[in-house]
Every structure is written in C-alpha cells, then in structure tokens.
Amino acid sequence: GENVEQHPSTLSVQEGDSAVIKCTYSDSASNYFPWYKQELGKGPQLIIDIRSNVGEKKDQRIAVTLNKTAKHFSLHITETQPEDSAVYFCAASRGPGRRALTFGSGTRLQVQP
C-alpha cells in the first residue's frame, strides 16, 4: 500500500519568513496530493491540492510543487503570519473514494510574532 513520509515534524519560523514542508510517497499510481491544515480542536481543512498532471499550483501565499519522478511534493508558505500556526498534513491518493487518502504524520508549524 501507499506510504507517505512527512518532514519536518516541527517547524518554527519568524513572522514574515517562508516555511517549507516536504513529503515523499511510495505508490507510483498515486495521482492526487492534498494538503490539510488542522487547528487545535478542529478537523483537518483542505488548503490546497495538486493533481499529477500539474507540477506546481499557487493560491495567494500558499504553493505546492510536485515531482512525480522523484515521488515527492512540497508545501510552501510565504510571508508567514501567526494565524498560519497549526499542524499541516500532506496526503496521497490514487483517486476519489477508493482507499481514500493516506496521510503523512504531520508538521507542527509555529510562527513567532
């Protein structure tokens, strides 16, 4: 089955700096890679996703890059703000429904004001 590894487990940055979280996956058939943000006491919330036919996707301060050859993808947050502090999860899937999502172990991001 799919295995997703995520690094680092914790990340502390100063407000305004950039943050990068990296994930690798094992199943070459995976074609969908979402990123979720989880705030304390809440469920994960989708913040950005990318499909295998795209190498990069950007949404304001958040971007995701995908390297299918190397089987890794990354989340980039620019101009970080204190409200970006949360746990971030990457995930991989072969497609909708079937076997759903395989998650990484999470990265706790702390943005210092």
Add this chain to the structure above:
Amino acid sequence: NAGVTQTPKFQVLKTGQSMTLQCAQDMNHEYMSWYRQDPGMGLRLIHYSVGAGITDQGEVPNGYNVSRSTTEDFPLRLLSAAPSQTSVYFCAVNPGGGNYGYTFGSGTRLTVV
C-alpha cells in the same frame, strides 16, 4: 447547512463497553470515511463507503464495524472497546465523481479506560 456533523464530541468508555460514533452529512456526498488520529501518526483510514449499502475496510479496521443504510449517515460501532482505541475519530465526506476534495467533521475524542 451544517456540513459534516459528528456526535458526541467527547466520550469516556470502560474497557469492554460498546458504543456508536455518529456521522451525519447534509452535503449529499457519495463517499464517506472514518479516520482515527493518534499522536505522531497522522490520520489512518478505518472504514469507508462509496455509497449507500457499500462499505469496505481501510488500513486499521479491526475492532470497528460500519454500515451505510442512507446517504446521510455513516455510523462507526465499537463492539467491545479497548484502551488501544483511545483516539480522536474523524468522519470525512467526498462528492465522488472525480472530485477529490474531502470535508472533515470536527471529531470525536474517545478515551477508553
């Protein structure tokens, strides 16, 4: 429009007791899933359903039962609770039909003593 509703939010069980975690959605989505979240391990898939009357096992199904008699509801049953089932449980839904985004509920924190 409540989205995905999970009840209860908190529960303490004694070893050997049974209970049902409820998940209800008003989004008319085909796919529903149950995940458990443990520290340092991300979210792991327990069971999922691609439509009413159809369920399948995920990564960690042992000790849990599910059924899907309606589109709206996907209850998770613990027949004989064990301390190893202490976790936070999340229900997630997806429209199916090629749309990959999952919406999560706010979770149920279960403690088995």
